[in-house]
Amino acid sequence: MNEPLAESEAPQARNSALGEDALWHILYSLGRDNAHPDKHKCYWGLVLAVRDRMLEKWASVQRQYYENDDKRLYYLSLEFLPGKFLRENLLSLGLESEAHTFLRKYSFSLDQIMDVECEPGLGNGGLGRLASCYMDSMATLGLPAFGYGIRYSYGLFRQEIRNGRQVEMPDNWLHEGNHWLIPRPHGLYPIRFYGTVHEWQDDDGTLRHDWRGGDIVMAMANDMYVPGYRNGHVNCIRLWEARPHKEFVLSSFNAGDYIGSVQEKIKDENISMVLYPSDDAPEGKTLRLKQQYFFVAATMRDLVRRFKKLNKPWDQLPEKNVVQLNETHPSIAIPELMRILLDEELICWEDSWFICQKLFAYTNHTILPEALETWPVELMERLLPRHMQIIYEINRRFLEDVRLHFRDEPDLPSRVSLISDGPEKVVRMSHLAIVGSFSINGVSALHTQILRDRVFHDFIRIFPDRFNNKTNGITPRRWLRQCNVSLSWLLSEHLGCDWVTDLDQLERIRELADDEEFRHDWEQCRLTNKKRLADHIEKRNGITVNPHSIFDVQAKRFHEYKRQLLNVLHIISLYNHLRKNPEVMMQPRTFIFGGKAAPSYWMAKDIIYLINCVARRINSDPHTRNVLKVIFLANYNISLSQLLVPATDVSEQISTAGYEASGTGNMKFALNGALTIGTRDGANIEIGERVGQDNIYLFGLCEQEVLDMRNRGYDPWELYKNDGELREVLDMINSDEFTPGNPTAFSGIFNSLLSGGDRFMVLADYRAYAETHQRIAHEFGDRELWIRKSILNTAGMGFFSSDRAVREYMDDIWGVKPDV
Ligand code: Z15
Secondary structure: OOOOOOHHHOOOOOOOOHHHHHHHHHHHOOOOOOOOOOHHHHHHHHHHHHHHHHHHHHHHHHHHHHHOOOOEEEEEOOOOOOOOOHHHHHHHHOOHHHHHHHHHHOOOOHHHHHOOOOOOOOOOOHHHHHHHHHHHHHHHHOOOEEEEEEOOOEOOOEEEEEOOEEEEEOOOOOOOOOOOEEEEEEEEEEEEEOOEEEEEEOOOOOEEEEEEOOEEEEEEEEEEEEEOOOOOOEEEEEEEEEEEOOOOOOOHHHOOOHHHHHHHHHHHHHHHOEOOOOOOOOOOOHHHHHHHHHHHHHHHHHHHHHHHHOOOOHHHHHHHEEEEEEOOOOOOHHHHHHHHHHHHOOOOHHHHHHHHHHHEEEEOOOOOHHHOOEEEHHHHHHHOHHHHHHHHHHHHHHHHHHHHHOOOOOOHHHHHOOEEOOOOOEEEHHHHHHHOOOEEEEOOHHHHHHHHHHHOHHHHHHOOOOEEEOOOOEOHHHHHHHOOHHHHHHHHHHHOOHHHOOHHHHHHHHHHHHOHHHHHHHHHHHHHHHHHHHHHHHHHHOOOOOOOOEEEEEEOOOOHHHOHHHHHHHHHHHHHHHHHOOOOOOOOEEEEEEOOOOOOOHHHHHHHHHHHHHHHHHHOOOOOOOOEEEEEEOOOOHHHHHHHHHHOOEEEEOOOOOOOOOOOHHHHHHHOOOEEEEOOOOOHHHHHHHHOHHHOEEOOOOHHHHHHHHHHOOOHHHHHHHOHHHHHHHHHHOOOOOOOOOOOOOHHHHHHHOOOOOOOOHHHHHHHHHHHHHHHHHHHHOHHHHHHHHHHHHHHHHHHEHHHHHHHHHHHHHOOOOOO
């Protein structure tokens, strides 16, 4: 059903050659001379030619969904991080060689052409990238699935490093237009904010509600297409854009102020203007809640519109549809559907609620208390008055039930209430999502266990059957086949091409770990990738790195729980060791960092500054230069990740145990043959089980030990006193060692680790971390041993394919079937 086709057999939508179509488009769609197309023209011409082929398939697939009366999946996410499209789409559609033929005529390589493409940064990190991996797998499995999100005008900021500090620059990704995105200016939906709720009685005397007045903003669809891997299937991600209400009347009391009234309306476009740049810590701004409701309301309109075309009774809505909520961000969908059913379709409460609870499923991605989303009741009452009423009623009925079933636990209702009483009443969005969904899942075995034991412990007893685990996965198309061409060739040479859609096939290279020639080829592939990264570093940072050194990479958002600090502390101590023992032989190491900090997260930004100051100092020291380099790569994004991942020897996954829900970077590195140094956190544990404990470096406190230690009363000053090496490092940070003339530059960091109590147990794990690194350096020197371990990592990573993850969602939660 899903056999990958050889390129020549791949379904061809158009008869003419891709290159001819590209030339045609340069003239007739772009309106530019196509006689001697430059890089830009070739790129955009190709995009349009590829798009034609996708659109034909998409149209026939949509038709098929109707004809086969398929159950549809709606994947709602405030973030998507698809990465660059052209290479991926060529690969999926089997058009790579045709594209090469076209480009060769004009002496361009696909790499050069890809420089023209900008990357849509419509997400912050793991959560957004996961959504994109899942969209890829859904298309490849042939699922009737629809992605929904926002078409932000500005994606995540571009990061520049100036004088060692992060500077945020706007990401105006649409400034040249973007033909991967098709705007649909017809059939816009009106979305209401504010206003008032009116009561009326229907013919049976039932009390009804009607939300009126307020402001109307229009939602316009922009569609992005996702082709499956060589299966002729194409799905769509619909991104909503805010537009001013088209029939706005320049209000009479504003008469005379024409410009002022127009400006007032233009403000409505703010809603889809910019992505909120914090990962894992909501900002609680009105505009953010507006974004959430805006995209959810438009999406539910689409769902209801399509369902009505089927002419089926309402109780069949959940038989024909399922809505997956990516985090609580879209959970306002639950009261929105209630509002549509109650107020517009005039269905009774019981039936409406029954439908809702069978439609929605919720994925939780974090247990960080500060990341659990809440909204002030006062704000919600103003912005979405009808939804607030509905939430109160959901809560009233829910708590009544709880009181009935748990009579001897008088505290339980207030703990599980959707509304928390504090100094300020807030709606707990996770409680809303739990009560309104038939499935609640965590994203790794440990994370789901923590949800059960701690975070949602009360709810487990109330809804024991709703909770389940779906360990995250990544798409092997982008994260191996595309980003690691040399290794992909080697794999296909030995395994055939099926591994691209059947990643468990990688198991079959296990026996080749004993084959010396294979190990040699493996090492050559890795070296090619490392040299490519070394060239990039030379170009970007002006620093020469040794491709034979250990490439040790920590690339992810900056957050205290991810503990980039632990990594730097260790680097400084290595540096001290080298300076004190100039004659010592040390395995050359290159430490590479990448990642953005939320613009308002001062501690994270200080950590970036510290890394850059330490890098400047170490890289310019002639005594250590040949064995130790520290590189900070600016503006970490999907494209940069695709360069880093295949060139990494050691992958840093060192979050405080219990805090990283899953991690997905960990999977990308290990799939490409990196060895992981990591804590027993998130999916690291499962990676260890699959690749074998001998082939992963797990260290430090486990989740239970973190809890125990904290309960016993952990004192970081004790470690400071007792560990001389660590103390020296900390004292350096607390002096002007890395910032000459400014001894307090890092006192915030120093204090967070000591007087502040070291919330993330950095010092507690320091010794174990340093010792593990020592082992790694030693084992890296044994080339046979290391390459063997590298091969066994790739061999064991099949489980972490997003195809596996999506299949689990499909079977256990969604109940949708492939339609290919
Ligand atoms: C985000 O990127 C993640 C969780 C969140 O709650 C938010 Cl708001 C953003 C990440 C987790 O930190 C990471 O561990 C996980 O792998 C990823 O989501 C995908 O599940």
